[in-house]
Amino acid sequence: MNMRGAQIVCKSLLREGCDVVFGIPGGAILPLYQTLPEFPDLRHILVRHEQGAAHAADGYARVTGKPGVAFATSGPGATNLVTGIAAAQMDSVPMVIVTGQVGRPSIGTDAFQETDITGITLPITKHNFLVMEAKDIARVIKEAFFIANSGRPGPVLVDIPRDVFMEEVDYEEPLELDLPGYKPTISGNNRQIKKASALIQSAKRPVILAGHGVIISRAYDELKELAERAQIPVITTLLGISCFPEDHVLWTGWPGMHGMAYSSLALDEADLIVALGMRFDDRITGNAEKFSSKSKKIHVDIDPSEIGKIIPVDVPIVGDVKDVLVKLNELVEPSTHSDWLKRIETLKKDHPSLRLPETDKLLARQVIRDISEITEGNATIVTGVGQHQMWAAQHYEFKNPCSLLTSGGSGTMGYEVPAAMGAQVASPDGTVWSIAGDGGFQMTLCELATIVENKLPVKFAILNNGFLGMVRQWQEIFFESSYVSTGYSGNPDFVKLAEAYGIKGIRVTDKTQVKTAIQDAMEHDGPVLIDFIVEQEENVYPMIPSGMTVKDMIEEPSSERVTV
Amino acid sequence: MTTTTDKHTITALVEDQPGVLNRISSMFRRRGYNISSLAVGQSETDGLSRMTFVVEGDPETVEMVAKNLHKLVEVIKVVNISSGNTVSRELALVRVNADVTTRSEIMQIVDIFRAKIVDVSQGTLIVEVTGDENKVDSLVDLLRTFGVHEVMRTGTIAMSRGVSYEEDTPG
Numbered sequence: 001m002n003m004r005g006a007q008i009v010c011k012s013l014l015r016e017g018c019d020v021v022f023g024i025p026g027g028a029i030l031p032l033y034q035t036l037p038e039f040p041d042l043r044h045i046l047v048r049h050e051q052g053a054a055h056a057a058d059g060y061a062r063v064t065g066k067p068g069v070a071f072a073t074s075g076p077g078a079t080n081l082v083t084g085i086a087a088a089q090m091d092s093v094p095m096v097i098v099t100g101q102v103g104r105p106s107i108g109t110d111a112f113q114e115t116d117i118t119g120i121t122l123p124i125t126k127h128n129f130l131v132m133e134a135k136d137i138a139r140v141i142k143e144a145f146f147i148a149n150s151g152r153p154g155p156v157l158v159d160i161p162r163d164v165f166m167e168e169v170d171y172e173e174p175l176e177l178d179l180p181g182y183k184p185t186i187s188g189n190n191r192q193i194k195k196a197s198a199l200i201q202s203a204k205r206p207v208i209l210a211g212h213g214v215i216i217s218r219a220y221d222e223l224k225e226l227a228e229r230a231q232i233p234v235i236t237t238l239l240g241i242s243c244f245p246e247d248h249v250l251w252t253g254w255p256g257m258h259g260m261a262y263s264s265l266a267l268d269e270a271d272l273i274v275a276l277g278m279r280f281d282d283r284i285t286g287n288a289e290k291f292s293s294k295s296k297k298i299h300v301d302i303d304p305s306e307i308g309k310i311i312p313v314d315v316p317i318v319g320d321v322k323d324v325l326v327k328l329n330e331l332v333e334p335s336t337h338s339d340w341l342k343r344i345e346t347l348k349k350d351h352p353s354l355r356l357p358e359t360d361k362l363l364a365r366q367v368i369r370d371i372s373e374i375t376e377g378n379a380t381i382v383t384g385v386g387q388h389q390m391w392a393a394q395h396y397e398f399k400n401p402c403s404l405l406t407s408g409g410s411g412t413m414g415y416e417v418p419a420a421m422g423a424q425v426a427s428p429d430g431t432v433w434s435i436a437g438d439g440g441f442q443m444t445l446c447e448l449a450t451i452v453e454n455k456l457p458v459k460f461a462i463l464n465n466g467f468l469g470m471v472r473q474w475q476e477i478f479f480e481s482s483y484v485s486t487g488y489s490g491n492p493d494f495v496k497l498a499e500a501y502g503i504k505g506i507r508v509t510d511k512t513q514v515k516t517a518i519q520d521a522m523e524h525d526g527p528v529l530i531d532f533i534v535e536q537e538e539n540v541y542p543m544i545p546s547g548m549t550v551k552d553m554i555e556e557p558s559s560e561r562v563t564v
Numbered sequence: 565m566t567t568t569t570d571k572h573t574i575t576a577l578v579e580d581q582p583g584v585l586n587r588i589s590s591m592f593r594r595r596g597y598n599i600s601s602l603a604v605g606q607s608e609t610d611g612l613s614r615m616t617f618v619v620e621g622d623p624e625t626v627e628m629v630a631k632n633l634h635k636l637v638e639v640i641k642v643v644n645i646s647s648g649n650t651v652s653r654e655l656a657l658v659r660v661n662a663d664v665t666t667r668s669e670i671m672q673i674v675d676i677f678r679a680k681i682v683d684v685s686q687g688t689l690i691v692e693v694t695g696d697e698n699k700v701d702s703l704v705d706l707l708r709t710f711g712v713h714e715v716m717r718t719g720t721i722a723m724s725r726g727v728s729y730e731e732d733t734p735g
C-alpha cells in the first residue's frame with residue numbers, strides 16, 4: 001500500500017497505542033498536521049508553548065504508564081521542547097517526541113528554522129533518531145516506543161525532514177524489533193537475590209528506600225508484601241512518594257534535604273538499606289561519603305549504570321523492581337524487628353518534623369493540609385519547584401499510588417501547569433490539583449487557555465508568597481537575608497487573570513477562608529484557580545544544607561511555638 | 565601487557581551509523597571521563613565497527629565507563645580487557661631530523677625497535693613504528709634527541725589472546 005511519510009507517522013502512533021498528542025504546528029511539520037484529519041482517533045491538543053507540550057506529555061505518561069507524545073516544528077519549536085525533554089530524562093519518564101526538520105536538501109545549510117535538534121537533545125534523551133527516508137518511519141517509531149518505555153524509561157526524539165513527511169513509499173508493517181545493542185535486563189539474578197535475602201534475614205535495623213522505580217514498575221503490592229513480611233520500615237524518595245500508603249504503620253516518610261528528620265535519622269542508624277529503583281540523588285545522600293555509613297546496601301535497579309555510581313553497594317541486583325521483589329518475597333522469612341520498629345516510633349515522636357506553629361496567619365502548609373483533608377488524600381497532586389513543592393510532598397497525605405507528579409531530578413519550575421493538564425487528560429474523571437508557586441506558575445500559565453479549550457477541570461492552588469520562595473530561603477539562611485532578585489512586586493492579579501481565561505478565580509487572604517475555597521473548587525464543574533496569599537517569609541524545615549550530613553540538620557526554627 | 569595501572573583498555577562493538585561517535589564522545593565529555601586514545605575501524609561483521617578506548621582512571625571509574633557505553637542503544641558489546649592477557653598495538657609515524665652525521669645512528673635505533681624508515685628526504689626521515697604504547701613512547705623519546713618535527717599516532721587497538729571470542733561485560 002502506498003502511503004506518505006506523514007500518514008505512516010500517524011498510523012504508527014496509533015499502532016503503538018497512542019491516543020493523544022500535545023503540540024504546535026509550523027512549517028517543517030505542517031505536512032504531518034495536514035494529515036491529522038485522516039486519523040480522527042489521534043486526538044491532538046493544541047498547546048500554547050512547546051515546553052507545555054513536553055510537560056503535558058510527561059504528566060500524561062506518568063499517570064498512564066504509556067509514553068506521552070508531543071509534536072513540534074523545526075528550529076524554535078523543537079528548542080522550546082528542550083526543558084521538558086530534559087526534565088523527563090532526569091525522572092525516567094517515557095515520551096516519544098516527533099519534530100519536523102527542514103527538507104533534506106536544506107539540512108546543513110543553516111536554512112530557515114534549521115536547528116540540529118538531534119545534536120541538541122543527544123545528552124537529554126534516552127535515544128534519538130533523524131529519519132532520512134520515509135520507508136524507515138514505521139520501524140523507527142516502533143523502536144522509539146519500545147526504547148522509551150522499556151528498561152529504564154526515558155524520552156526518545158524522532159526528527160523527520162519536511163520532505164520525508166511528503167515522500168510516498170510502499171508501506172510495510174515493521175518486522176520484529178531488531179535492536180542488538182538494546183537488551184534491558186528485566187529478570188534479576190537469582191544468586192544475587194539469594195544473597196539479598198540472606199542480608200535481610202541477618203539485619204537488625206533494615207530499612208527499605210523505595211524510589212520512582214517502584215512506581216514505574218507498578219510494584220506496590222510486592223513492596224508491601226516485603227515490608228510486611230519482614231517488618232521493614234519503608235522510606236521513599238521524593239519521586240517514590242505514594243508508592244507506599246502514608247497511613248501504613250511501616251511508612252517512615254522521606255529523607256534528605258527537606259525530608260522528615262526521622263527518615264534521615266532512620267537511614268543514618270540503619271544497618272541495611274534495601275534500595276529499590278532509586279539512584280542515591282545528592283538531595284538524599286548529602287555528603288555521599290558520610291551517608292548511612294553503618295549500613296550495608298542492597299541496590300536493585302534496572303539501569304546497571306546507576307549501581308555503584310554514588311554509593312558502594314554490597315549486593316547489586318540489576319533488574320525490574322517487580323520481578324526482583326516477586327523472587328525476593330519467596331525467599332525472605334517472616335521476621336519482626338520489634339526493637340528497631342520501636343526505635344523508629346521514638347524517632348517519629350522525638351523528631352516530628354512537620355508540626356505547624358499556632359498562628360492565625362495563612363500558612364502555605366496549612367493550605368496543603370486542608371487540600372489533603374478535603375480530597376481525602378485521593379487527588380493527583382502536581383507541583384512546581386520550590387517551597388510549595390516541598391510542602392506539598394511533606395503535608396499531603398498520599399493514599400493512592402502514583403499520585404504525586406513533580407519534577408524531582410531536574411527541578412523544573414513551570415512544570416505545575418502543563419503537567420497537571422497532561423495528568424487531567426490522562427485521567428479525565430480524576431481530581432487533579434496543581435500546587436503552584438507564584439513564580440513557576442508564571443512560567444507556563446499560557447496553558448490555561450489550552451485547559452479551558454479542552455474543558456479540563458484542573459484545580460490550581462497558587463501558594464502566592466510574592467517571592468521565589470525557595471531561593472529567598474537560601475538567601476535568608478546563607479546570605480544574611482540579602483534578597484537579591486527574589487521578590488516579586490509586580491505579580492498580576494491571579495484571580496482576574498483566571499477570569500480573563502474564563503476560569504473561576506477565588507482569592508483567599510485569611511486562614512478561615514481556606515477550607516470553603518477548596519470545597520468550592522471541588523464542587524465547581526470545571527477548572528478553578530485559587531490565589532492563596534500566604535505568609536511571605538516562611539521557611540521549609542527540616543533542612544540539611546547541600547553536601548552536609550544528618551548531623552547538620554536544622555530541624556525547625558527554635559523560636560517557633562508549635563502544635564502537632 | 566604493559567598498560568600502566570591507571571590506563572585501561574575497553575573495546576566496543578558498535579553499529580556503523582552516522583552519529584554514533586558523536587553519541588559516545590558526548591557521553592565521555594558529559595560524565596567527565598578521560599579518553600587517552602581512541603581508535604575506530606570496521607569489524608569482522610558488515611555494518612559494525614569496533615572501537616578501542618584507552619581510558620584513564622581507577623577501576624571503579626572504568627567500570628562506570630563500560631556501563632555507560634553499554635547503555636547507548638547503538639553499542640552492542642563492551643569488553644574491559646585491561647586485566648586480561650591481551651595484545652595491544654599502535655602505529656606511529658615520526659618525522660625526525662636526520663643529516664649525514666645522525667642518519668646511521670637513527671637507522672640503528674629504528675632497527676632495534678623493529679621499526680621502518682618509510683621516507684627519506686633532504687634533512688629528514690619518516691619512521692614507521694608499530695607496537696604497544698610504551699614501545700612507541702620510548703622510540704619517540706629516543707628520536708627527540710635528533711629533533712622531531714611531527715608525530716602521528718593511530719591510538720591503541722587491542723585484542724585478548726587465546727579466547728576465541730570476547731565475553732561481554734556483565735551488565
Ligand SMILES: Cc1ncc(C[n+]2csc(CCOP(=O)(O)OP(=O)(O)O)c2C)c(N)n1
Binds near residue numbers: 411412436
Ligand atoms: C526553570 C527554573 N528556573 C530557576 C529555578 C531556580 N529556583 C528553584 S526554586 C525557585 C523559586 C520558585 O518560586 P515559586 O515558584 O514562587 O515557588 P516558592 O518557592 O515560592 O514556593 C527558583 C527560582 C528553577 N528551579 N527552575
Ligand SMILES: [Mg+2]
Binds near residue numbers: 439464468
Ligand atoms: Mg513563590
